[in-house]
Amino acid sequence: MRSVTIDTSESMGSDRTRYEFECSHCSEQTVVDAPVQDQLLGRGCIFCGRDVSERDFVREQ
Ligand SMILES: [Zn+2]
Numbered sequence: 001m002r003s004v005t006i007d008t009s010e011s012m013g014s015d016r017t018r019y020e021f022e023c024s025h026c027s028e029q030t031v032v033d034a035p036v037q038d039q040l041l042g043r044g045c046i047f048c049g050r051d052v053s054e055r056d057f058v059r060e061q
Contacts (some may be wrong), residue, residue, distance in 0.1 A: 019057040025050040031060065 007033035019037050022029045032040065040052045 018060045021052075021057050021058055023047060023050070023052065024056050032057075 017034050019032055019041065020029065021032050021037070022043065023045045028045070028047040030046075037057055040046065043056060044050055045052050046053070
């Protein structure tokens, strides 16, 4: 008898979502998680201080 283990532990967790951020103003790049994304959207780019939009974020695979 064989047992097969399928690892599905990655990719389903919602609080591990990470985003690649690239500022459309200063072109700085960094990777952030969801809470930091919220901060950036609310307070602006951490590098240049200008407004950030959701289009500046790409969800990591
Ligand atoms: Zn910037």
